[in-house]
Amino acid sequence: MRRLNFTGAAIAIGMMAAPAIAQDWQPDKPINIIVPWAAGGSTDQVTRVVAPLLEEALGTEVVVVNQPGASGSIGTKAALDAPRDGYTWTANAIANNATYAVTGLLEDTTIDDYHIYLHVANVPVVSVNADAPYKDFGELLEAMKGSDVTVGTAGVNSSGGMALAAIKEGAGGELGARMITYDGGNPAVIAAASGEVVATTQLAVEQMEMIRAGRLRGLTVLSDSPLEVEGVDPIPPITNWLPEMHVAKDYFGVFIPMGAPEEVYDTVDRIWEEKIMNAPELQEYANSLGAVFDPSYGDAALERAMPVVIAEACARVDRGEAVIDPSEIGITCPSE
Incomplete structure (x- = not known):
C-alpha cells in the first residue's frame, strides 16, 4: 500500500466559538x-x-x-x-x-x-441480561451451541457483529446463536438489558453504564487481558476460554x-x-x-x-x- 498522508477531524452539535489556534483554513459555514x-x-x-x-x-x-x-x-x-x-x-x-x-x-x-x-x-464485551442464568462466559458459550441464545448487535458489519462472528470462528464455527440486528449499538445494548435478546457483543463504551447499573453482566472482553474500569468488577479476557483467539x-x-x-x-x-x-x-x-x-x-x-x-x-x-x-x-x- 502506498504511503498516505491522512488527516481528518470530528464535529458535533455546538455553538460558534472564536478560533484558538492559528490556521490557514477559515471555514465560513457549518x-x-x-x-x-x-x-x-x-x-x-x-x-x-x-x-x-x-x-x-x-x-x-x-x-x-x-x-x-x-x-x-x-x-x-x-x-x-x-x-x-x-x-x-x-x-x-x-x-x-x-x-x-x-x-x-x-x-x-x-x-x-x-x-x-x-x-x-x-473493545467488544460479551454481556448478558442481568436475569440470565449464565455464571460465566464458559456457560454461555456452551449454550450458544444451540439456537436459543439471541445476540443483539448493530449489524453484520458493526463491531458487535464482527465480534460475534469472531467468537463463532474461534469456537470452531459450531455455534448456533442467532444474531438480532438493530440500527446501532445503543439499541442493541438496550435490547439485551431489557431481555429482548439474551446477550450483546457490542463495545464496552456502549455497555458500561448498563453494566454499572446492574442491568447487564459483562462475562468476557475480546482481549488477551482483563478489562478494568472504575466501579465495575474486572471483566475476564476471552482467551481464558478461547486461548488461540487473536484479537486486534x-x-x-x-x-x-x-x-x-x-x-x-x-x-x-x-x-x-x-x-x-x-x-x-x-x-x-x-x-x-x-x-x-x-x-x-x-x-x-x-x-x-x-x-x-x-x-x-x-x-x-x-x-x-x-x-x-x-x-x-x-x-x-x-x-x-
Whole structure:
C-alpha cells in the first residue's frame, strides 16, 4: 500500500466559538459530520466528545448528523457523495471504512478515499441480561451451541457483529446463536438489558453504564487481558476460554473524504496535534467507559490501525462473506 498522508477531524452539535489556534483554513459555514449509526452508540459518543474541541479551534458551528442503516454504509456513502469541499466528514471504526468494498456494501471504495484521524480504540464485551442464568462466559458459550441464545448487535458489519462472528470462528464455527440486528449499538445494548435478546457483543463504551447499573453482566472482553474500569468488577479476557483467539484493537476515528482543498487537511493536522493528542476530555471518556485513549493521525494512524483492518478484511474471506478479494483494495492477507 502506498504511503498516505491522512488527516481528518470530528464535529458535533455546538455553538460558534472564536478560533484558538492559528490556521490557514477559515471555514465560513457549518461543518457536518455524518455518523452512520444511531445516536448513543460508540461512534456517536466519542464524536460528540471530540467535536467541541475541534469546533472551538475551527471557530465555526459543527453538527453531528446520525444517518444509520446497512451496517453504516448508507451514511458513509452520503459522506463520500457530498461535495469534496471540506464541509462534510464522517466517523466510524476504521475497519468499516476500509472493508466496505470487501463485503459489497460499498463498491469502489478503500481507506485511500479518506484523510484519517484516530482517537480511541474500543473493545467488544460479551454481556448478558442481568436475569440470565449464565455464571460465566464458559456457560454461555456452551449454550450458544444451540439456537436459543439471541445476540443483539448493530449489524453484520458493526463491531458487535464482527465480534460475534469472531467468537463463532474461534469456537470452531459450531455455534448456533442467532444474531438480532438493530440500527446501532445503543439499541442493541438496550435490547439485551431489557431481555429482548439474551446477550450483546457490542463495545464496552456502549455497555458500561448498563453494566454499572446492574442491568447487564459483562462475562468476557475480546482481549488477551482483563478489562478494568472504575466501579465495575474486572471483566475476564476471552482467551481464558478461547486461548488461540487473536484479537486486534478496534480503532475509531474521524475521516475527511479526499478531494478537499489541501489547507483543510493542513489545518486539521495542526489542530489534532495541538488539541486532540493530549485532550483530557477524551482521556476521561476513555477511562470511564473502558476505551483506550490512543490518538494518532497520518501515516502513524494507518500503521496503528492496519492490524484490525487486515484482521477484519481477511476474516470476511475466511467466513465466505467477501465479495472481492482484499488484495484488490491493497490489503494483503497472511499466508495460510
